[in-house]
Amino acid sequence: MFRSTVLRPFTMxxxxxxxxxxxxxxxGGQATGFLTGFAHPISGLDHVLAMVAVGLWGAxxxxxxxxxxxxxxxxxxxxxxLLGLLGIPLPGVEIGIAASAIVLGTAVLTGRRxxxxxxxxxxxxxxxxxxxxxxxxxxxxxxxxxxxxxFVIATGCLHAIGIAIGAVHRWPSGQVALRxxxxxxxxxxxFFLWRAVA
Amino acid sequence: xTPRRAETIAALGFTLALSPLSAHAHLVETGLxxxxxxxxxFALTFEDLLPAVALAIFAGxxxxxxxxxxxxxxxxxxxxxxxxxxxxxxAMPQMFGGxxxxxxxxxxxxxxxxxxxxxxSMAVTTTVAAVxxxxxxxxxxxxxxxxxxxxxxxxxxxxxxxxxxxLAAACAAAWQSGxxxxxxxxxxxxxxxxxxxxxxxxxx
Numbered sequence: 197m198f199r200s201t202v203l204r205p206f207t208m209x210x211x212x213x214x215x216x217x218x219x220x221x222x223x224g225g226q227a228t229g230f231l232t233g234f235a236h237p238i239s240g241l242d243h244v245l246a247m248v249a250v251g252l253w254g255a256x257x258x259x260x261x262x263x264x265x266x267x268x269x270x271x272x273x274x275x276x277x278l279l280g281l282l283g284i285p286l287p288g289v290e291i292g293i294a295a296s297a298i299v300l301g302t303a304v305l306t307g308r309r310x311x312x313x314x315x316x317x318x319x320x321x322x323x324x325x326x327x328x329x330x331x332x333x334x335x336x337x338x339x340x341x342x343x344x345x346x347f348v349i350a351t352g353c354l355h356a357i358g359i360a361i362g363a364v365h366r367w368p369s370g371q372v373a374l375r376x377x378x379x380x381x382x383x384x385x386x387f388f389l390w391r392a393v394a
Numbered sequence: 395x396t397p398r399r400a401e402t403i404a405a406l407g408f409t410l411a412l413s414p415l416s417a418h419a420h421l422v423e424t425g426l427x428x429x430x431x432x433x434x435x436f437a438l439t440f441e442d443l444l445p446a447v448a449l450a451i452f453a454g455x456x457x458x459x460x461x462x463x464x465x466x467x468x469x470x471x472x473x474x475x476x477x478x479x480x481x482x483x484x485a486m487p488q489m490f491g492g493x494x495x496x497x498x499x500x501x502x503x504x505x506x507x508x509x510x511x512x513x514x515s516m517a518v519t520t521t522v523a524a525v526x527x528x529x530x531x532x533x534x535x536x537x538x539x540x541x542x543x544x545x546x547x548x549x550x551x552x553x554x555x556x557x558x559x560x561l562a563a564a565c566a567a568a569w570q571s572g573x574x575x576x577x578x579x580x581x582x583x584x585x586x587x588x589x590x591x592x593x594x595x596x597x598x
Contacts, residue, residue, distance in 0.1 A: 263579070267509055270586075270587035271506070271587050273587065277590075278590050281598050344587075344588040347591070349584060
C-alpha cells in the first residue's frame with residue numbers, strides 16, 4: 197500500500213525534479229497558431245511546476261479556493277503578459293517565478309490553510325510574474341488570438357492537472373503524497389532561484 | 395446606488411465602449427457561394443465567434459429565459475448591423491479604413507461577465523446582446539460588402555451565429571450543477587484572458 201500510494205509517486209516526482217532546467221523560452225519563429233501557443237507554457241519546468249502547484253494548493257484548500265484560483269489566475273496572468281507585451285519592465289521576473297515554486301510548494305508541503313484572500317493575493321502576485329515572462333518572450337506573429345487561446349488553455353490545463361492530482365487529498369496516504377509533492381516543487385524552486393541569481 | 399441605476403450605467407458603459415470600427419476580416423472563400431462563405435467566415439473568425447459564445451454562455455447561466463432571448467436578439471441585431479454595414483460601405487466607402495482593431499474588447503468584457511457570473515436583469519442581457527450584435531454585425535457587413543458577398547454572406551453568418559448561440563446557451567442553461575458552472579466560468583476567464591492578450595498583441 198505504502199509503495200503504491202507514496203513511494204511510486206514520490207519517486208516519479210523526484211525524477212521529475214531532476215529534469216532539464218527551465219526552458220520557458222521559445223526558440224524562435226512565429227506565433228503561427230494554437231499549437232505553438234499551447235506548447236509555450238508547458239515548455240518550461242518552472243512554469244509547469246508552479247501552475248500544477250496552484251492546482252494542488254487549491255485542492256488542499258478546498259471550496260471555494262479550488263475554483264476561484266483557476267478562474268482568476270488566467271486573467272491576472274494575461275494582465276502580466278500584457279505588461280510584457282507592451283515592454284513595461286518588471287524587476288526580478290525570474291526570481292519571482294522561482295519564488296512562486298518555493299512559496300506554493302511550501303504551502304502544499306505544510307498544508308497551510310491560508311485565508312482565501314491571502315491565497316488569492318499570493319497566487320495573483322505570482323501570476324503577474326509568470327504572465328510577464330510569457331508576454332516578454334512571445335514571438336511576433338500573425339495570429340495572436342489563436343496563439344493566445346492555446347497559451348491560456350494550456351495554463352488552465354496545468355491547473356486542472358494539479359487539481360486532479362490534488363484529489364488524492366481525501367485519503368490519509370494521499371495527503372502525505374501531496375505534501376511530498378509540495379516539498380519537491382519547493383526544492384525545484386530553490387534550484388530555479390539559485391539558477392536565477394547565479 | 396440602486397440596482398436599476400447600476401444596470402443603466404453598465405449598459406451605457408458597454409454601449410460607449412463598443413464604438414463602431416472598421417472591419418479587419420478576411421473572407422473565407424469556400425467555392426460554394428456567398429452563404430457558405432459567410433458561414434465559414436463566422437466559424438473561422440474567433441474575434442466574432444468567441445464573444446458570441448461568451449454571451450450565449452452568460453445568458454444560459456442566467457436561465458432559460460435569458461438564453462431564449464439572446465438566441466433571438468443577438469442574430470437579429472447582427473443581421474441589422476450587417477445590413478447597415480453593407481449600406482454604409484456602399485454609401486461611404488472612404489469611412490472604413492485605418493481604425494485600430496477592437497476585437498479584443500468584446501472578448502474581454504463578455505468573458506469577464508461569464509467569469510464573474512454577474513447577476514443581471516433581462517433588460518441588461520437584451521441590451522448587451524443587441525449592442526454586440528449591431529457592433530459585430532456592422533463590421534461583418536462592411537467585410538461582406540468589401541468581399542462582394544453582400545447580403546447573402548451576412549445571411550450565412552447570421553445562420554451560423556443562430557445555431558452556435560442556441561447550442562451554447564442551451565448547454566449552459568442545462569449544465570449548471572456543481573463543477574459544471576465552475577467550468578463555464580473558467581471558460582469565461584479564458585476568453586477574457588485571450589482578449590487581454592489580444593489587446594497586447596494589437597498594441598505591440
